[in-house]
Amino acid sequence: MPKTSVAAVAAAPKKNSSAVARQKIFAFSSLIILMIAFSLASPNFFKADNLIAIMLATAVTGVLAVGITFVIITGGIDLSIGTLMTFCSVMTAKAITVWHLPILVGLLVAILTGMTFGCLSGILIAKLKLPPFIATLGVNMLTKGLSLIVAQSKPIYFSDYPVFSQISMGSVFGFIKDFQIPNAVLIFFIVAIVSSIILNKTSFGRYTFAIGSNEEAVRLSGVNSDRWKIGAYVLCGAIAGIAGILIASRLNSAQPALGQGYETDAIAACVIGGTSMSGGEGTILGTIIGAFIITVLTNGLRILNVPQEWQIVITGLIIIGAVYLDTLRRKKK
Amino acid sequence: MAEPLIAVKNLNKSFPGVQALKDVQFDLFPGEIHTLVGENGAGKSTLMKIIAGIYQKDSGEILLAGKPIDIANPRSALDHGISIIHQELNMMNHLTVAQNIFIGREPKKAKGLFLDEKKLNDDARSLFALLKLNIDPTTKMGDLTIAKQQMVEIIKAISYNSKVLIMDEPTAALNATEIDELFAVMRNLRSKGIGIIYISHRMDELFRISDRITVMRDGQYIGTFRAADANLDQIISLMVGRKIEQSAARAHDCRDQPVVLKVSGLSRGKVLKDVGFEVHKGEVLGLAGLMGAGRTEAARAIFGADPIDAGEVWVDGKKVHIQRPADAVHHGIGYLSEDRKRYGLAVGLDVETNSGLASLKQFTGPAGFVKSKQLRAIAQDTANKLAIKTPSLQQKVKYLSGGNQQKVVIAKWLIRNCDILFFDEPTRGIDVGAKQEIYRLINELADSGKTIIMISSELPEILRMSDRIVVMCEGRVTGELMASEATQEKVMKLATQRETMVQKANSN
Numbered sequence: 001m002p003k004t005s006v007a008a009v010a011a012a013p014k015k016n017s018s019a020v021a022r023q024k025i026f027a028f029s030s031l032i033i034l035m036i037a038f039s040l041a042s043p044n045f046f047k048a049d050n051l052i053a054i055m056l057a058t059a060v061t062g063v064l065a066v067g068i069t070f071v072i073i074t075g076g077i078d079l080s081i082g083t084l085m086t087f088c089s090v091m092t093a094k095a096i097t098v099w100h101l102p103i104l105v106g107l108l109v110a111i112l113t114g115m116t117f118g119c120l121s122g123i124l125i126a127k128l129k130l131p132p133f134i135a136t137l138g139v140n141m142l143t144k145g146l147s148l149i150v151a152q153s154k155p156i157y158f159s160d161y162p163v164f165s166q167i168s169m170g171s172v173f174g175f176i177k178d179f180q181i182p183n184a185v186l187i188f189f190i191v192a193i194v195s196s197i198i199l200n201k202t203s204f205g206r207y208t209f210a211i212g213s214n215e216e217a218v219r220l221s222g223v224n225s226d227r228w229k230i231g232a233y234v235l236c237g238a239i240a241g242i243a244g245i246l247i248a249s250r251l252n253s254a255q256p257a258l259g260q261g262y263e264t265d266a267i268a269a270c271v272i273g274g275t276s277m278s279g280g281e282g283t284i285l286g287t288i289i290g291a292f293i294i295t296v297l298t299n300g301l302r303i304l305n306v307p308q309e310w311q312i313v314i315t316g317l318i319i320i321g322a323v324y325l326d327t328l329r330r331k332k333k
Numbered sequence: 334m335a336e337p338l339i340a341v342k343n344l345n346k347s348f349p350g351v352q353a354l355k356d357v358q359f360d361l362f363p364g365e366i367h368t369l370v371g372e373n374g375a376g377k378s379t380l381m382k383i384i385a386g387i388y389q390k391d392s393g394e395i396l397l398a399g400k401p402i403d404i405a406n407p408r409s410a411l412d413h414g415i416s417i418i419h420q421e422l423n424m425m426n427h428l429t430v431a432q433n434i435f436i437g438r439e440p441k442k443a444k445g446l447f448l449d450e451k452k453l454n455d456d457a458r459s460l461f462a463l464l465k466l467n468i469d470p471t472t473k474m475g476d477l478t479i480a481k482q483q484m485v486e487i488i489k490a491i492s493y494n495s496k497v498l499i500m501d502e503p504t505a506a507l508n509a510t511e512i513d514e515l516f517a518v519m520r521n522l523r524s525k526g527i528g529i530i531y532i533s534h535r536m537d538e539l540f541r542i543s544d545r546i547t548v549m550r551d552g553q554y555i556g557t558f559r560a561a562d563a564n565l566d567q568i569i570s571l572m573v574g575r576k577i578e579q580s581a582a583r584a585h586d587c588r589d590q591p592v593v594l595k596v597s598g599l600s601r602g603k604v605l606k607d608v609g610f611e612v613h614k615g616e617v618l619g620l621a622g623l624m625g626a627g628r629t630e631a632a633r634a635i636f637g638a639d640p641i642d643a644g645e646v647w648v649d650g651k652k653v654h655i656q657r658p659a660d661a662v663h664h665g666i667g668y669l670s671e672d673r674k675r676y677g678l679a680v681g682l683d684v685e686t687n688s689g690l691a692s693l694k695q696f697t698g699p700a701g702f703v704k705s706k707q708l709r710a711i712a713q714d715t716a717n718k719l720a721i722k723t724p725s726l727q728q729k730v731k732y733l734s735g736g737n738q739q740k741v742v743i744a745k746w747l748i749r750n751c752d753i754l755f756f757d758e759p760t761r762g763i764d765v766g767a768k769q770e771i772y773r774l775i776n777e778l779a780d781s782g783k784t785i786i787m788i789s790s791e792l793p794e795i796l797r798m799s800d801r802i803v804v805m806c807e808g809r810v811t812g813e814l815m816a817s818e819a820t821q822e823k824v825m826k827l828a829t830q831r832e833t834m835v836q837k838a839n840s841n
Contacts, residue, residue, distance in 0.1 A: 201447040203439055210425045210436055217423035220387075221489075222408035223437035280427035 026325075027273055027289045031296065038300035045303050052181060054292070054299050059168075059188040060085075060247050062291040064262055065269035066195045067239030069287045070232045072270050073199075075212040075279025076132035078233065079263050080121060080139035081240045086259030087143040088113045088244030093156035093254035096164065103164060110248075111241035117143060118237020122230030144260065151256035158252050168249035184246050191242060196284040198235075208232055212279025268315070269294055272322040293318070336399050337362050338528045339384065339415070339497050344393030346379055353379045357393070357554045359547060361497060361528040366519060366542055368531045368560075371549035371572055372764035377532050380549070381499050384530075385417035386410035416490030417499040424482055426475030431457035433474050434489045460488050464518055480511035487518060491527065498522065499530045502762075504538060508624035508790065509825075516542050534764060536565055537793065550574055573766045583776065584816040585800045587616035592650065593784040594666075594753050596635055599644030604630045606808040608644070612753070617775060617785040619799030619816075621792070622828045627808040628788045629671065632755045636661045636668040648753070662691060664753075667746030669739070671758035671788070677742040680731035684723050687730050687741050688712040691749040715744040719774060736767025743774060754778065756787045760794065772798060792821045804828050 039046040064081050071078045088110040096106035117139055124135035158164040168184035199205040207228040210218045218225040243262075248254045271277065272293055273286030294315060301311045337360040346354040354376045361367050369377045382388040384395065386404040394401055397413055404410050410417070425433055431454045432439075440456065442449040457470035466484055474482060483503055490498050500519075504512050519529055519542060531542065539546060540560050548555040548571045555571050590613040597609035608631050612618045620628045633639045635646055637655040646653055648664045655661045661668070670676035678687055689696060689708045696708040712726055719740045723733055730741055739759060746754055756775065760768045775798060779785050789795050795802060802814045804827035812827035 203441070203448060206428075206432065206436075206439060206448060210428055210432075213425035213427040214423060217425050217433075218436060220407050220419070220423055221436045222406075222411050280425070 024274060024283060024286050024289070027286055027293065027322075031289055031293050034293065034296050034300065038296070038303065041300070042303045045300060050299070050303070052185075054295050055185040055188075056182050056250075057299065058291050058295040059182075059184040060243050060250070061262060061265045061269060061294070062188050062288060063191050063239055063243040063246060065266040065273075065287045065291045066192050066284055067236040067243075068263070068266045069270050069275055069282055069284060070195070070199065070208055071132075071236045072267070072275050072277060073208050073212045073279060073282045074229055074232045075215070076125060076229070076232070077136065077267070077277075078118075078121060078236050079133065079136040080117065080143060081236060081243075081266060082262030082264075083140050083144040083147065083259040084114060084117050084237060084240045085244045085247065085262060086254070086256060087117070087147045087150075088241040089248035089254040090147045090151045090156065090256050092245060092248060093158065094150055096161060097156055097158060103161065107167075107245055110244045111238050114237040114239070114241025114244065115234050116237070118234040118240070119230060121237070122233030125233070126226040126229045140260075140263070147256040147259070151254060153256060155256065156254045158248070165249050165252045168246050184250060187242070187246060191239060192284055192288055195239070199284055204228065204231060204235075209280055212276075212281070214280075265294060266291075268319045271319060271326070274326065276326070277323075290322075337396075338398060340394075340396040340399075341380070341384070342394045342396070344380065344383065344395070345391045346383060346388065347391060352552055354383075354552050357549070357552070359554070361530055363496070363526045363528055364523050365544045366523055366529045366531055368533060368539055368543035368546045369549065370533070370539065370546060370568060371555075372766055375549040375572070375764075376552040377549055378501060379552075381417060381501060381530065381532065384410070384497075385415060385499060387417075411493045411495075414494060414496040415499070416493055416495040416497070417501065418483070418486045418490055418503060419501055424474045424486075427473065429471050429473055430468060430477070430485050431470035433485060434460070434470075434492055456492075457488075460492055464488065464521055466518075478511075480507050480514065483507070483515065484518065487522075491522065495527065497528050497530065499532075501532045502534060503531075504533060504535060511624070512538070534762070535791070536569065536765070537791075539565070539568065548572055569765055572764075582797050582816065583617060583779070583800050585616070585779075586815065586817075587613040587800055590614040590616065593648065594635075594786075595647040595650075596631075597645050599631060599634055599641060599646075601630065601634055601639065601641045601644075604808050605634060605641070605644075608805070608808070608810055610803045610810060610813070612784050612786055614784055615779050615782050616800045617779045617787055617798055619795040619802040620786060620788045620805065621795045621802050621824050622805035624790060625807075626805040626828065628805050629757055630808070631805070632668060632757055632786065632788060636666060636755065638668070662749060662751070665751050666753045666755070667691070667749060667751035668755045669742050669746065669757060669759060671761055673735075673738050673742055674731075677745075678730050678738060680738075681729060683727045683729055684716065684721065684733070684741055685709060685712045685726040688715060688726075688744045688748055691745050711748055712744070715747055719744055719747075720770070734767065735763045736770060739763060739767075739771060740774070743778075752782075753784045754786070756785060758789055759787065760789070760791070792824060795824065796821065806830050 044050060064085060068078050068081055091113045092106045092110035095101045095109040096103055121136050121139050124130045125132050166183070168182060170183050171180050172183060172186065173179050173181060199208065207218065207223060207225070211225055211229055215225055269290035270282065270287050271290070273283070273288070273290030275282030275287060297315055297318065298311055301314060340360040342358050344354055344357040357376065357380055359380065371377050379388060383390050384404065386407045386409050395404060396402070402413060404413065425436065434457050435453055440449040440452040441447065454470045461468055461470070468481055468484065474485065477485065503515060507515060522529060533539065543560040545557055545559055546563055546568060547557040548568060550572060592611045593614050594612045599605050599608040605627050608627070610618070620631070622628050630639065634641045634644070635655065637657045637660050646655055653664050655664065674680055679690065685708065689712060693703065696704045698704055709726065716723065716726065721740045721744065722737050730738055733741065759771050759775070763771065775785055775787065787798055796816065796819055799816050801816060802819050802824060803810055804812045804814070804824055806828050811830040814823060
């Protein structure tokens with residue numbers, strides 16, 4: 001091969017990835033602009049305490065958003081993750097405080113519960129061919145009801161297990177002065193990094209994109225696309241289990257009535273971060289930036305004493321704007 | 334030639350209500366291009382899908398190198414060295430070329446945990462080198478032209494070490510140069526001992542590329558001929574089972590008739606540059622050119638489907654402003670898209686609804702209720718006039734053949750009372766018999782005073798159907814010919830005229 005063509009080939013990947021990179025830069029610069037604007041507007045915003053509060057507030061939604069990113073890239077949707085998260089937290093509370101299982105086993109219960117219901121959604125969608133929207137809406141109500149039944153409609157407290165709250169609120173780096181980042185935030189970052197590696201470096205990740213791009217093509221290439229599609233929902237469920245642990249630990253209790261609404265925040269984070277609702281495109285980093293944009297916005301508006309009702313309205317407008325920009329970008333192509 | 338690569342004997346397959354294949358036989362030798370022809374519904378695709386493991390046979394035998402085999406699914410076909418390139422390309426547009434080729438077989442590293450992207454690209458590169466193709470494996474699939482995507486599909490197929498390659502209408506969307514390139518690749522594969530089963534509706538290609546030709550009709554095997562011994566008329570009459578009257582070329586001179594549609598200075602970005610032409614009442618104007626010449630773009634711009642930078646349109650001598658398709662329809666312009674299923678029909682709805690789709694307003698009472706009796710009457714009337722073959726008006730359009738679907742689109746615009754009709758590739762994907770009927774319809778429409786602008790990539794079709802031909806190249810009108818003086822060579826010369834030698838003699 002002549003040298004020139006090697007050079008051309010080497011230069012090409014940069015050119016191809018530029019569109020994705022540009023949109024990530026767009027989301028990232030929006031985040032920075034928001035932070036600068038709030039810092040200028042209020043002296044209370046850019047303070048260590050507040051920044052840690054923002055990260056902590058992002059952790060649970062952020063973890064859920066990372067999970068649902070896989071599902072959305074396959075071209076699907078999972079409306080059950082919020083209530084599933086709650087059900088996982090109820091199950092882990094039940095396991096630890098009622099059945100008196102070791103805490104580690106209790107955590108495993110949460111993750112296995114998540115995987116089981118993720119698997120259920122996946123089978124409904126891939127095998128029984130239900131539309132993802134309907135299938136996971138069903139699982140949403142299913143897990144919502146089960147949470148109330150298992151917890152007998154009452155919160156379950158971890159009062160006798162002080163270690164449990166350390167999972168979220170403790171800080172393994174607490175010994176370093178001024179670096180009191182709660183474990184929940186660290187776990188969020190670890191989940192994100194591992195997910196990013198899975199998405200970009202493994203066959204599972206490759207099939208996730210491929211299914212979202214053209215499922216029939218994947219199937220006709222001799223790949224068992226159903227299995228990988230179910231896998232995306234199982235992974236999303238497992239991550240909902242992790243979110244369930246985080247939120248239970250943070251509240252030091254399992255709150256069976258909680259959960260509804262978390263899925264919409266997670267979906268919003270994905271969309272703002274550039275994941276395409278029609279599948280085939282998306283990044284974990286984008287999703288994380290999207291999740292931070294939502295919390296920074298809520299946090300900043302609260303510091304500026306904007307009433308909560310208006311915070312919601314503004315977040316809605318931001319999401320519409322983000323999706324509109326995404327549509328424009330697609331049209332240009 | 335020794336043992337056939339693949340041989341099919343006494344193959345039967347039925348679907349609910351129809352026997353798709355009856356005692357079909359077929360064989361393919363190494364280093365051979367064996368073309369399979371037949372009308373739509375003749376069973377070609379069913380046969381190929383059975384060989385590729387997508388359908389299961391009811392009875393009969395498939396022999397691979399003399400041994401009977403069972404092809405349970407697409408994977409098993411691939412394992413047996415049988416690859417199929419589908420009519421509708423099956424691509425993952427968001428993935429790169431190399432990722433598409435090796436989907437499901439990605440090279441791994443770190444004990445199988447991670448993908449080896451470098452080896453993936455290197456492997457793809459060496460495959461391209463094998464066929465002397467110049468495609469960058471790291472390009473996103475969606476950024477390639479259809480022709481290049483097809484080459485990638487072929488590469489993907491042979492990367493399975495396939496001995497048998499099935500190509501279902503690969504040239505449908507290619508221009509002449511791209512077809513030449515594809516044929517070169519096919520001959521190259523043939524010389525490497527690969528057997529190719531080739532399905533095409535383009536009769537002019539048959540004898541250029543085939544070694545043998547097998548004809549199928551109504552799910553039955555009709556016969557196999559050496560290309561060198563057969564001729565086109567013979568093949569066509571076997572395909573349709575009856576003599577086809579080739580309707581005579583039109584070549585009416587309508588220039589003394591009033592100008593119904595006039596376009597001038599139509600420009601849009603790099604796609605359309607100062608396009609102008611006139612069409613007369615009762616005339617069939619052929620818009621010729623290679624793929625990407627801007628013919629469809631011109632039609633869509635006139636129809637208001639795409640925005641324009643500049644340009645003027647006159648209908649019946651009056652200047653009109655068309656900003657959206659609704660305006661065009663209001664002025665009596667109808668557009669029959671090349672992609673019927675996507676832009677022309679609501680395939681999940683029935684014939685009646687589709688026929689009335691453009692004129693529902695006329696059939697809606699003041700309270701908003703549809704006057705269904707009137708609509709049904711006119712739909713039935715039009716269906717009879719166009720001889721649409723359907724069990725009833727309530728049949729869903731997706732169950733009709735391509736030719737009949739096209740007629741439903743025509744019915745839609747006739748009911749809307751359109752006097753100017755753009756036909757964009759009206760016979761793409763339509764079999765020989767139905768083609769004749771579409772031609773006859775276009776002739777009748779023109780004779781009854783409608784004005785027709787026909788876009789076609791098939792030169793024989795342009796020459797036969799047009800009264801006058803406007804040729805485009807790279808967004809410009811490069812010339813105009815009366816049908817009586819036009820030849821394939823003259824049209825091709827204009828269609829490849831890249832210099833700015835716009836002939837304005839006739840167009841203004």
